[in-house]
Amino acid sequence: MSEAVIKTDKLTKRFGDFIAANEITFEVNKGEIFGFLGANGAGKTTAMRMLCGLSIPSSGKATIAGFDVYKQTEQIKKNIGYMSQKFSLYEDLTVLENIKFFGGIYGLTDKQIKAKSEQLIDQLGLQQEAKKLVVSLPLGWKQKLSFSVAVLHEPKIVFLDEPTGGVDPVTRRQFWDLIYEAADRGVTIFVTTHYMDEAEYCNRISIMVDGVIKALDTPRNLKDIFKASNMDEVFYELARGAKRSE
Amino acid sequence: MEAVVVKNLVKVYGKDKTAVDDVSFSVKPGEIFGLIGPDGAGKTSIFRVLTTLLLPDGGSATVDGSDVVKDYKQIRNKVGYMPGKFSLYKDLSVEENLNFFAAVFDTTVAENYHLIKDIYVQLEPFKTRRAGKLSGGMKQKLALCCALIHKPVVLFLDEPTTGVDPVSRKEFWEMLKQLKAQNITIIVSTPYMDEANMCDEIALIQSGKLLSVDTPENIIKSYPEKLYAVKAGNMHKLLKVLGGYEQVMNSYAFGEFAHVSFKNPDVNLREIINYLNQQGLVDIDLKKTEVTIEDSFIKLL
Numbered sequence: 094m095s096e097a098v099i100k101t102d103k104l105t106k107r108f109g110d111f112i113a114a115n116e117i118t119f120e121v122n123k124g125e126i127f128g129f130l131g132a133n134g135a136g137k138t139t140a141m142r143m144l145c146g147l148s149i150p151s152s153g154k155a156t157i158a159g160f161d162v163y164k165q166t167e168q169i170k171k172n173i174g175y176m177s178q179k180f181s182l183y184e185d186l187t188v189l190e191n192i193k194f195f196g197g198i199y200g201l202t203d204k205q206i207k208a209k210s211e212q213l214i215d216q217l218g219l220q221q222e223a224k225k226l227v228v229s230l231p232l233g234w235k236q237k238l239s240f241s242v243a244v245l246h247e248p249k250i251v252f253l254d255e256p257t258g259g260v261d262p263v264t265r266r267q268f269w270d271l272i273y274e275a276a277d278r279g280v281t282i283f284v285t286t287h288y289m290d291e292a293e294y295c296n297r298i299s300i301m302v303d304g305v306i307k308a309l310d311t312p313r314n315l316k317d318i319f320k321a322s323n324m325d326e327v328f329y330e331l332a333r334g335a336k337r338s339e
Numbered sequence: 340m341e342a343v344v345v346k347n348l349v350k351v352y353g354k355d356k357t358a359v360d361d362v363s364f365s366v367k368p369g370e371i372f373g374l375i376g377p378d379g380a381g382k383t384s385i386f387r388v389l390t391t392l393l394l395p396d397g398g399s400a401t402v403d404g405s406d407v408v409k410d411y412k413q414i415r416n417k418v419g420y421m422p423g424k425f426s427l428y429k430d431l432s433v434e435e436n437l438n439f440f441a442a443v444f445d446t447t448v449a450e451n452y453h454l455i456k457d458i459y460v461q462l463e464p465f466k467t468r469r470a471g472k473l474s475g476g477m478k479q480k481l482a483l484c485c486a487l488i489h490k491p492v493v494l495f496l497d498e499p500t501t502g503v504d505p506v507s508r509k510e511f512w513e514m515l516k517q518l519k520a521q522n523i524t525i526i527v528s529t530p531y532m533d534e535a536n537m538c539d540e541i542a543l544i545q546s547g548k549l550l551s552v553d554t555p556e557n558i559i560k561s562y563p564e565k566l567y568a569v570k571a572g573n574m575h576k577l578l579k580v581l582g583g584y585e586q587v588m589n590s591y592a593f594g595e596f597a598h599v600s601f602k603n604p605d606v607n608l609r610e611i612i613n614y615l616n617q618q619g620l621v622d623i624d625l626k627k628t629e630v631t632i633e634d635s636f637i638k639l640l
Contacts, residue, residue, distance in 0.1 A: 133503065134474065233377075258378075260377050260530075261377040261636070263591070266591050273575040276575075287504055290593065293594040293595040294574075294592060294594075323594065328504075328506070
């Protein structure tokens with residue numbers, strides 16, 4: 094039996110009368126790549142914020158890496174990594190300074206940071222750019238660096254919020270190579286995306302519509318269930334009746 | 340007369356940041372033309388030159404026969420432009436924004452209502468709401484209405500579907516098809532390769548340079564190799580094995596399959612499957628597959 098590192102049971106978040114996330118229940122296993130899909134406004138961001146310990150649920154239960162989302166939010170933050178398209182690195186710091194800064198935040202020792210920096214620069218082939226400001230890097234490199242920084246402290250789970258927006262198809266695949274490698278090391282990947290082909294790279298996916306999880310299965314099974322030839326059709330079938338939009 | 344002609348266009352920022360590098364293409368009246376490429380490809384710079392918001396550093400361009408440098412005033416009356424970033428007045432209501440844009444172009448909402456009717460009916464229940472308080476999808480619809488209200492000859496849409504979920508994307512393309520039926524030429528940019536098929540003609544662009552300009556069908560037809568789709572129990576391992584196999588020309592993940600082309604055009608599929616089995620891969624499914632625009636883009640990079 095695989096070990097569940099994310100467990101939720103009827104997890105709910107209300108804002109006044111509005112139920113942003115409505116009794117969502119699911120589990121994600123260690124080393125699994127889990128795609129968290131949904132229409133704009135479906136409640137994905139709200140759900141993710143609860144899972145990251147950034148927002149206290151209104152009701153229901155959840156544990157992240159064994160820690161409770163109500164009481165142990167600080168432990169959760171230490172055991173997860175987070176990367177989003179909107180924010181990830183400090184553009185006015187160099188590549189090395191960013192690694193050092195985030196390493197420090199996550200409580201790594203100077204010695205660990207030095208070793209990690211060298212390993213990471215080497216792995217990403219950023220030797221020439223190590224002392225350049227992040228703002229000068231192409232978007233694809235920023236994304237790869239940003240992911241590597243998010244897993245610098247070897248978290249149990251990494252949350253990726255639309256990590257590959259706006260890059261070319263080759264760079265997007267290089268990014269997924271990094272994801273696969275991290276998953277092979279046992280890191281659990283929790284990823285949102287609007288690219289339906291990326292959904293196919295996930296072991297399992299959930300599709301959220303109007304605050305509830307409408308479907309959760311492997312891409313193969315979802316396509317069989319909905320008699321669809323690709324995930325785009327599955328998504329369309331589930332989300333076209335959505336009442337909410339962002 | 341072509342709706343848009345771009346000849347050897349160059350745009351350089353600062354000393355040496357070449358955003359648009361010798362780009363040429365033309366757009367026929369009434370067609371949907373797609374500029375397809377990632378962030379930083381130069382799509383927005385091209386749009387801004389064509390809508391006379393930026394001066395080119397080399398080459399020339401015309402929109403509906405008017406030169407983007409000399410005749411900029413005429414062009415501004417003839418084009419509609421929806422920038423990638425929401426650019427309406429957030430403190431004005433839906434109605435006020437629309438009236439404002441109509442007034443600026445010396446027309447009225449009533450005069451060209453037929454153009455926006457299908458889109459505007461969805462906004463009408465919120466017509467007194469401030470634009471800043473609309474949902475993402477509604478903002479986009481309002482922006483499209485405001486870009487259309489003076490009945491432009493050419494409509495420029497800069498990444499209208501970026502960050503938008505697949506259902507809303509599909510709806511947006513339906514709207515564009517209806518506008519096309521009204522004879523408006525549409526130039527639209529997108530980072531989503533699958534949207535290429537909605538266009539009559541496309542330009543694939545990367546790092547300021549055009550990789551190819553043609554109909555999506557012709558770009559797909561000109562793919563030089565036979566393309567195969569292959570699947571195995573362990574996809575990550577499959578990708579690694581394919582990457583290191585000397586028979587393979589190109590291989591990369593593609594949805595639930597890996598797409599792969601071989602150096603030998605008469606490759607023996609049995610032999611390939613045997614090799615993959617020997618490498619410890621099981622449940623191999625290998626078959627010929629259709630080329631997509633994304634495959635063509637990858638090939639051209």
